[in-house]
Amino acid sequence: MEFSTDTLNRALELARLGEGHTRPNPPVGAMLFTARGKCIGEGYHRKAGENHAEVEAIEDWKRRNPKSKPDTLLVTLEPCSKPGKVGACTDAIILAGIKHVTYLCTDPNPKNRNKAHDALAAYGITCKHLPCEEAEALIRPFAKRVKTGIPYVTVKLAMTLDGKIADNWGDGKWISSEESRIATGKLRERVDAIMVGAGTVRKDDPSLLSHGKPNPDLVRVVVSRSGRLPAEAQIFMDGKNRTLVFDNPHTALVELGRMGMNHVLCEGGATLATSLVELGVVDEWLTVLCPKVIGERHIRDAAVLGAGKLKDLHICLRV
Ligand SMILES: NC(=O)c1ccc[n+]([C@@H]2O[C@H](COP(=O)([O-])OP(=O)(O)OC[C@H]3O[C@@H](n4cnc5c(N)ncnc54)[C@H](OP(=O)(O)O)[C@@H]3O)[C@@H](O)[C@H]2O)c1
Ligand SMILES: [Zn+2]
Structure with a gap:
């Protein structure tokens, strides 16, 4: 799925809502789409120990558009693949039946860096990195x-x-x-x-x-x-x-x-x-x-x- 500049900006805008509140985690935003490109869920990481952005977007979909079928997840940072204070986002993505994931920057944390691809590929889920300068800038402090x-x-x-x-x-x-x-x-x-x-x-x-x-x-x-x-x-x-x-x-x-x-x-x-x-x-x-x-x-x-x-x-x- 191709993302418009407006969509990318919306994902970044969601991430920015968490800035100044998420330490030691970075601010992250996520959006969930149907196969036809309709946005059915949005979310951002609010605070360490609370849901990651991906799970927030999935929960938003379940709450607001439970009849739609999720297909593609757009997230400003590579999804985590190892559980931390909360479960791994790759597990939540698999459980939600999402087929494609696009993330805007890789996770600088060695625990997760470049690990999402393999964790998702094992379940037939495609995982693509779409490099984005603004997304990199957003996690510069965390990095x-x-x-x-x-x-x-x-x-x-x-x-x-x-x-x-x-x-x-x-x-x-x-x-x-x-x-x-x-x-x-x-x-x-x-x-x-x-x-x-x-x-x-x-x-x-x-x-x-x-x-x-x-x-x-x-x-x-x-x-x-x-x-x-x-x-x-x-x-x-x-x-x-x-x-x-x-x-x-x-x-x-x-x-x-x-x-x-x-x-x-x-x-x-x-x-x-x-x-x-x-x-x-x-x-x-x-x-x-x-x-x-x-x-x-x-x-x-x-x-x-x-x-x-x-x-x-x-x-x-x-x-
Ligand atoms: N225009 C602006 O944006 C702006 C912004 C801020 C301040 N200012 C102005 O700056 C002036 C104050 O200047 P200043 O240079 O005195 O301020 P400062 O840098 O805020 O304070 C200097 C004091 O900070 C401590 N300090 C600084 N470096 C240290 C280090 N390496 N190790 C240990 N302590 C260290 C020391 O405190 P101790 O003396 O207690 O040991 C030192 O005397 C004021 O007039 C203020 O209005 C202007
Ligand atoms: Zn996560």
């Missing part, structure tokens, strides 16, 4: 942790046109636009942990939470050699998400990896970001370039290029 034990690290910093991430008084809180801050909030929804250095906590007292839908699975992480942290800081006092403190970034990442975290977003400042780059653990650097010039002024008095007509530029460098 890095599985291969190295360390989470995928995205560093994000907002910068003015004159190259400043804070003014001379250390105020770096309101450099980017409201729109960029909303985009950052969305990024926070997709990761497992937000990390900052103690300097940022002492200066900015950030909440490190998404402004939109709260994600109770998100963990806040502070790195401080001195342990000099204000007890009244929001991240300790707001009673919301968990906050962990580590005395160096390497220990932090090893421990977060051991806890199964796939993706860590570092939101500054420059001292911690420098350490992470020196450690060679940064996978992605996101600069939010803001059309402002600070010079020697306070951030609130920055000169604005284009008098509000220009938007922040989001520049992503991937290692």
Whole structure:
């Protein structure tokens, strides 16, 4: 069966619904079709220990379209073939009477990698890999942790046109636009942990939470050699998400990896970001370039290029 771009995008969209919630597993989406190409089931992996996407799609079919006959399964990641916390998806596929499976990227986990084909072929089920860059991108954090034990690290910093991430008084809180801050909030929804250095906590007292839908699975992480942290800081006092403190970034990442975290977003400042780059653990650097010039002024008095007509530029460098 051929899949349209819209169908592939829908499968990816389903997978993205799980981002930030599935650790130590990756986000995965799945769709089930009849032989005539009608979609009769959809699903995604919501949380470790709960159904994998394939089983969610099968259950959805049974609930909504029990009279239709499933023929082809489209899944963003190669189905697992060894039972883990839940049964193997290849077994569920066999039991559901599915005839064809197409997956968009291979499983980086050696336990399952390139194993689905043989497990399904024994039952006459065809299993095809249709390479898809977006699907690969979606599991990049999971792949890095599985291969190295360390989470995928995205560093994000907002910068003015004159190259400043804070003014001379250390105020770096309101450099980017409201729109960029909303985009950052969305990024926070997709990761497992937000990390900052103690300097940022002492200066900015950030909440490190998404402004939109709260994600109770998100963990806040502070790195401080001195342990000099204000007890009244929001991240300790707001009673919301968990906050962990580590005395160096390497220990932090090893421990977060051991806890199964796939993706860590570092939101500054420059001292911690420098350490992470020196450690060679940064996978992605996101600069939010803001059309402002600070010079020697306070951030609130920055000169604005284009008098509000220009938007922040989001520049992503991937290692
Ligand atoms: N524009 C932006 O996107 C943005 C984002 C964040 C922050 N900022 C600005 O950045 C400024 C703060 O800068 P900063 O460089 O001081 O912030 P920082 O990197 O958040 O904090 C530095 C502190 O983190 C700890 N740390 C960093 N690397 C470490 C390592 N390798 N081992 C152990 N501890 C380590 C140390 O804490 P201890 O001193 O406790 O040992 C260090 O003093 C603020 O003005 C803030 O507004 C701007
Ligand atoms: Zn599975």
